[in-house]
Amino acid sequence: MLAASLVLAGCSPPPERVEQLLVFGATAEIRLRGADPEAAQAALAELSAELNQRHREWHAWQPSDVTRINEAFAAGQAAEAPESVLELVRLAKPLSEATDGLFDPAIGGLVEAWGFHTSTYPILTPTPRDEVLAAWREDRPRIAGVQIQGRQLRADNPRTQLDFAAMAEGVAASQVVATLQRHGVHDALVNLGGDVSALVGKGSPPWRVALRDPYGGVMGTVELGNAESLFSSGNYNKFRYSAAGARQAHILDPRTGQPARGAASVVVLHTDPVLADVAASALFVAGPSGFADLARRLGLGCALMVTDENELLVTVAMNARVTLARDPVSLGPPLDLGPACTAPPSP
Numbered sequence: 001m002l003a004a005s006l007v008l009a010g011c012s013p014p015p016e017r018v019e020q021l022l023v024f025g026a027t028a029e030i031r032l033r034g035a036d037p038e039a040a041q042a043a044l045a046e047l048s049a050e051l052n053q054r055h056r057e058w059h060a061w062q063p064s065d066v067t068r069i070n071e072a073f074a075a076g077q078a079a080e081a082p083e084s085v086l087e088l089v090r091l092a093k094p095l096s097e098a099t100d101g102l103f104d105p106a107i108g109g110l111v112e113a114w115g116f117h118t119s120t121y122p123i124l125t126p127t128p129r130d131e132v133l134a135a136w137r138e139d140r141p142r143i144a145g146v147q148i149q150g151r152q153l154r155a156d157n158p159r160t161q162l163d164f165a166a167m168a169e170g171v172a173a174s175q176v177v178a179t180l181q182r183h184g185v186h187d188a189l190v191n192l193g194g195d196v197s198a199l200v201g202k203g204s205p206p207w208r209v210a211l212r213d214p215y216g217g218v219m220g221t222v223e224l225g226n227a228e229s230l231f232s233s234g235n236y237n238k239f240r241y242s243a244a245g246a247r248q249a250h251i252l253d254p255r256t257g258q259p260a261r262g263a264a265s266v267v268v269l270h271t272d273p274v275l276a277d278v279a280a281s282a283l284f285v286a287g288p289s290g291f292a293d294l295a296r297r298l299g300l301g302c303a304l305m306v307t308d309e310n311e312l313l314v315t316v317a318m319n320a321r322v323t324l325a326r327d328p329v330s331l332g333p334p335l336d337l338g339p340a341c342t343a344p345p346s347p
Helices: 037-058 065-074 083-098 110-113 130-138 164-184 273-297 316-321
Strands: 006-008 016-023 026-033 146-149 152-155 189-194 195-199 205-213 219-222 229-234 239-241 247-249 265-272 302-307 311-314 323-324
Touching: 016 037, 026 037, 026 302, 037 065, 037 083, 037 164, 065 083, 065 152, 083 146, 083 152, 083 164, 083 273, 110 130, 164 189, 164 195, 164 229, 164 273, 189 205, 195 205, 195 273, 205 229, 219 229, 219 265, 229 273, 265 273, 265 316, 273 311, 316 323
Parallel strands: none
Antiparallel strands: 006 205, 016 026, 026 189, 146 152, 189 195, 195 229, 205 219, 219 323, 229 265, 239 247, 265 302, 302 311
């Protein structure tokens, strides 16, 4: 159960059909309302094949196209890549630049060093040695150094190891929504491991989802309209413990080589699921001190952060959309980035 993991009933919705698929190591749930049975069946069959194919292409540590490419990079060689991986690289480069490298899918080697290439949590292996992290920072790989040459990928740094976990669910969600629409399904909720994208048909109520509280239970609820996505990052699901007993999230800060500090949970609501996914991770890395600046630069009208001191940072538009079940300590008035969830970026 992640941030938007609970789907709450709306008022008098059409009958639902619920399907579950295992993808990216987690359960994907697709809820359909009032869909034509034949169209729904065709869409779900196509989605099952698509998502399993992406799993085989994108997985960061089980045998996949990405692991094969990473092996080639480590040997200083180029590698042929499927179109879906080429597209991930194309999408990642401008997003990494926009976040000043706080999001960078070239740091898979660092993720592995911290033990986060696993499905078993919490992590109990030793932390990387200081000299290992120092060497990594000295020669940090970047997605900007990955070049597309026809159907091949080449990295300028043999330390480059691709790991698209911070954007894979956003990209998959956009593909799932497009497939549903192509089959005439226009009222659905796509839940990929707790991150959700909504389609709301004409005359249907919005989808109401719950926000997971990083300190336990439900923090609040949000209603999602058509073509809206809600993505989150937090320290409550994939983590390890520091020597002092504090939780260390699986989200790493490329600047330090250490787990990101300061945030307990970040939630982003946007019409672009890829941006929402990337932004949730990047804001988590930015922490409380960098929240306002990065949210403004990314044009995020709807975002919130709960810090590891149980404090709340929230934008004006998000504050209007979320109904909180409790009141974290406010770190100031809501950040005014406009009244809508897709506020224009600052000049």
